[in-house]
Amino acid sequence: MASDAIRPRGRPAHTPGTTVLAYTPNGSHVITGGSNSAIRIYTVGQDGEPKTVDEGVDGHLAIGATNDSFIMGAEDGTVWQYEIVSGRMEKLLVRCALPVRDIAVSADGDWVAIASDELTVKIVNIDDMTNVKYLREQAKGTKHIAFDPSGRYIAVSCTDGILYVYSLLNEEPELVRKLDGIIRRLEPDDEATSRVVWHPDGTAFATAEATRDIAVYSTSEWKKEKVFSGGHNGNVTAISWSPNGALFATAGSDGQVLLWETKTQTILQKYSFANVINLAWHPTINSLSLTTSDGELFIYDGIVPGAHQPLLQKPLQAAPIFPGPLTDISGNAKQPLASRPKKSNERRAGTPDSLDDILGSDQGMEDFVEDDDGAGYAEGINALGKRTNQHLDEIDGHADKRIFTHYMKPKIHPPIQPGSTPWRGNRRYLCLNLTGCVWTVDQETHNTVTVEFYDRELYRDFHFTDPYLYDRACLNENGTLFSNNPTDGSPATIFYRPHETWTTRADWRTSLPKGEFIRALALSDSYIVAVTTKGYVRIYTLFGTPFKVYRQKSPAVTCAAWRDYVITIGNGPIASDGQTASLRYSVENVKRDEVCQNEDVLALPEGAELQSVFFSDAGDPYIYDTEGVLLVLQHWRIPGQARWVPLLDTRQLERLASGRKEETYWPVAVAQDKFHCIILKGGDKYPYFPRPLLSEFDFRIPISDTPEKESDEEGDRQSANDVARFEENFVRGRVMLSLFQDLLASTNATASQRAELARKELEVDKVLLQLLAVECREGEERGMKALELVHMMKDRNGKMVEAAVKIAERYGRGVLEDKIREMVERRYMGEGDDDELA
Template identity: 55%
Template sequence: MSLQQRVRSRQAHAPGPTFLSYTPNGKKLITVGVDNYYRIYSTGSDDEPVTLDDCQENNTAIVANNEFFFVGSEDGTVCKYSIQDKKLEEILVRTSLPVRDIALSPDGNWIAVASDEIVVKVVNTKDMTQVQHLRDQSRAVKHVSFDNSGSRLAVSCTDGNIYMYSLSSETPNLIKKVDGMIKSLESDAVASSKAIWHPDGRAFATPTATREMQVMSFSDWARQRAFKTAHSADITAAAWSPNGALLATTSSDLTLKIWDTKTQKMIKNYDDLKATTLAMAWHPTENVLSYTNDDGEVYFHTEVIPTEHVPLLEKSVQPAPFFHDPSEGQLRDADNVTNGTKNVLPERQARRAGTPDSLDDILGSDAISEDGMDDFVVDDDGAGYVHVINVHGKRTNDHLGGLNSLGGKRRAHNTSSFRPRIHESFQPGSTPWRGNRRYLCLNLTGFVWTVSQESSHHTVTVEFNDREFHRDFHFTDPFLYDKACLNDTGTLFSCQPNLGQPAMIYYRPHETWTTRADWRTNLPAGESVTAIALSDSYVVVTTSANYVRIYTLYGIPFRVYRQKASPAVSCAAWRDYVLTIGNGPVSGDGSCQLLYTIENVKRDEVYQSEDIVALTPDSTLSCVFFSDEGDPYIYDSTGVLLTLLHWRTTGQARWVPMLDTNLLSRLSTGAKQESYWPVAVANRKFHCIILKGQDKHPYFPRSILSEFDFQIPLTSASDKKDRDADAMDEDDDEDSGKKGSSEQSKHEQALIMANTLHSQLSDTLANTRPSSHQKQGLVELEVQVDRTLLQLLGLECLAGEDRGMKALEIVTLMRDANGKMLDLAGKVAMRYGRDVLAEKIRELAEQRLVGLEEED
């Protein structure tokens, strides 16, 4: 084994128990030990680490975020240190007995402290006076660990039980006492009983007395897969890879084993460790596993995953290893409730023996997993790959979808069974359930997310991007809200009919000058909510009865009408404008066309009525919203962002692509595999969340927002790259027209973008009361158009005399009203010796001058 070639070891501390933690961004690794200093290593560097002196001795635990790290010690203190300033910030917690473990919530706001005291303290890292006490355990606590949302804490007690707490409310609640899963250990024992949460958030695993890693699902407390580690001594540390596809375990038998999560098979065994490993951490993004032992050493194990298994580490977040997925029923029930129906998942059908008369027998046994259980798939993304099982245990033909051809005998004999493909309704900015949580809303104001508490309620959290403007809040949700909208004015929620209760709308303003201004209203019995929207003036609700219900911000019903295009798909609102989208006529491929309507609610004027949403074949609508300037935008499943021009003039609206994310230069090499979750359009930029790999929706913790400039698709990124390369390879004495190919492409892009933005803004100014800033912006766009045309003119003049016709055409496109740009155009032509072109430009200037005089 080439262990020596792959492992770099450092004597980090004096011989004794040593612990470590990576920062979430992976740039730093910090170690603590029995001595009175800490070490900060820079990832990938062989330089000496930064050392912090005069610290506590006999340290027992460390956790870190990107700005701070926290250390627990046997003297009963938990200290907070600044990574940037390399100094002690404060002592957060003091306990009367030694600290054994600490855990940091994903948002970095709370730290849980396990000590030889019976009570576990959960302390706010920014305000140490905010403390929660967990008192249900009967003995000292050995380990604590937050789940991915930070709303639950697993407490591994020395009595051999795991105490699971909910921290989503002001008073912590004991959710479950899990007994018989971990071994009863002394708090200072080398062996581990820590619950490690799987990255998908739906399960955790712990070492057992039989030296296995047992997985338990959180939603139903069922024991799932187990990793039969074959360690000959107790497990001392375990860690999931960042995507949950791999599990690493170490033991007092001085071995390190790595497992494939899906198959529970060991893919690598390192059996010559020098000392007992006490702490272990995967690098967040690289193929590196770091660990510390009881001899004061830290190891950086690069290329720890063999080459043939590296693709496992590169996947997106993988599902927890379940025998059966307990969330399948919840996902299907949630979808059924949303649609106002209630269906029951079919039981798994036993395979029929004998003749191959079922589709599974004909196609083979690929659908049966290694342990003989079906890989039952839930159609949670609407892709249509779930097959409906009839009462005879066979799949129906629903999986065949719409008819794919216009001819053939099959179509001739089955026209009576034809059913159009209807676009499913969706709420802009929301994500489906993943485990027990989901986002209800994501935009530039903030985000709303909900957590299912596996009982009769949820917990809802509203967080703002600008906390100086609004304060975050959260509350217990007994109504099970499934949709939300958020803006600077307030937060809007809706829930579906449940247990005989009708669907309900709830609006909560952020600030009021009265004692109470929030309001609720019920929908008529039988109606469910398909989508909601919130503007500065109105609340908009579309329902399963195809009604559009509009309320004022204080709950006064303002308009109710039936939507022509049905079933309803989605809606959006901005100030007095409301945009609704629904299914329309069936197109040639069997799918329903989407139709949109835009109206001014205050004036009771309809600008566009049941016009077509321009989507390409086989694409779907992913998001619809208004920009910060009040223009409608859509984002489709192909990754194209489009805006609606001239939408205030009946019959003149058209969808214009403003950005094709497939043509971004960052994707031109083909090395990146990513997609983009639309959030907003603001400041003439596309704001989104970048999703890596096969991810389709953002997950917890929330990723940072990215922004991209508009770029109307004219050429592919590869074409632009080739032109740039050609321009670099040309000699200085070659034709200068060839050198300008990349410049011409850049100016053409700038021209069409400026023209589009000018049309958009001029429409706005013609139909609203313009501000001085908007007027100035329109003038700047006109100047930008003319300046870009002038630059293109220079490139054409540089190309040669034979390009004179195109050069004159460029001049005719100028918006110049006073003749200054035409004078500059003539000077450009004279500069390059294009006398004939200069004469044509003078004639054009004279014609425009005469036209202006006649108009006067």
């Protein structure tokens, strides 16, 4: 097994003893520390002498790195942070009473975990060292520590042979597993390793056993799945996954460094290196660095031979915890058209007029076509014996065929399940809202579903094995709703599980007729709604009684529900270009059997698509489009009067004004007159794990852009800003007032609600007074607009109009004052309806 690369020379870096190393996440530097005080900073790709830092303490036993700094843990219990470029010692992060044994930096670079001979492990925020979390369940000192790549878990390997796994999703870490017997009992200074190394996809970890084998454990069942066996004749001293998880490197006291293929757990290459105690893969290139107890560093460029380099060049590979071939889980890989990865037992679905359906299986047809006359028509035959399109002159074929194809394949809006995300790797969110989240993990033969709540004092999280492969879910304060669309011919099912019951069992399941599948689900306090591929809207009570079934007038896209109300959205008629001209929505009161809005047009601009639909906590329908605009449906309870009003354009947020931030927003909910969302950085389109934090933004109707500097006078600019702010407050206040008025008109208003209505009307009038003050300050020539503002007041007792008179008097606007007094006489002295006079 000779390698294609030249064996590297050892680089004397430190005195004999423990020698640690770490790459920066961007791969630009590799840093080493050892038993002496020197720290070496090597620049990747350069063979010159490294930068040496001599101001450190003796006995460096642990190291971690970010792109800008590195962190060293020493035998004296100190943990120092250094700047990479200058090598300057920046600050002391932590001081432990006993020697530090290991350091781990979180994937986001915000936290560093410190393991020492103390019983407590500290997790320190790098930017704020006063922000510390503690892991306290250990009975012995810690030898190794490792963050899960997703940031969900952290694994602690103790010297007594017990592995502790904590969840980091909450503010305080929570012990989720205590695993005994899967790692070795070791002394703190033993060269053998009991380190847990997480697979890059986060679904598994590997650790060395006392038998000198390396076992792979899944995080779904916390059990051993695969074993790398028969490799080393001595203690295993270091293990490491390649960045894409396709390869695995191990080192042992037998003087061997082994390169394994993770898919088959077979050895690809053996290298002779004595006394290796640490391994680290370069994050992006074919290179492996290793340090020895002799204080040497080896940087082995091209360690993966040419015959096996395609393995290293693959995108992120799934952990080897399932039978069968590894699944490509790259976010950039081409995924099947289905809403989730295909299982091994799924057959390829052909179109109704496909050759597969007409001729049956094409197995054994590979040699059917032969180019026996040399015409070249068989050059484009692929491995399945089918012709490729290499013989075609144009991609779309002839002009007449293109036109026909466009009519036969109309482009329609795909179904949407609000709050869900597509598969990314083997995970996805089925539901994410203000109550909590539901997420699932693909385990090949089944899924595992986790339901988590924000309020853990009121609700308890739960987790279950999912053999039905649920692909949609809804969550609220009452229960959790699931559905699936099987591909094996079984009927689609709906499953509802309430959070609390006063009976022994209250969850229920129902099946749809065969051949009918679910496009979207909705759950309210009163009903369960499912829109299907047959065009049906199926409505059930919370305990499984079918309540109503009817067919939509347009193919279903999505739905949402709140109390007794349901909004359904479908594709409208096909336009002449073969695309859906518009989306159509309907709003219905299920209990009263009343249709509030019937097949009205959804307000989307050209080129935009619907991203989500939901009801607010006050019960008003909202949509969010791909242009980043949040809209509310005003007057939706009055047939024929509904219209979509924009309440927030996220592209006009101040945080994006500089142009330096690249971020988008994933809609979650509208509550307490605020837009709740998840901020997505860079080019991300969907939230991922660990569960991201929610952000909220105040409404701001897009009335105008930030005022330009039309004058050098600070007062003019301030006045323009005031006017813009007051105008937006006025328009928004009227919208929110109308929504509240419609609510009270359709219900039996309470005394507190009537008082709230009066307060909202008063707030709108106050904004008009503020605008009036600005106009009066500007001069007499603005008097006509000032009088117009007074006319718009809904003042019922005359106090606000009296205040308007005082404002005009204060600024010396005599003519305006007289006009306002005349209006008061007409309005309150019974000389006519002021609205008609206006």
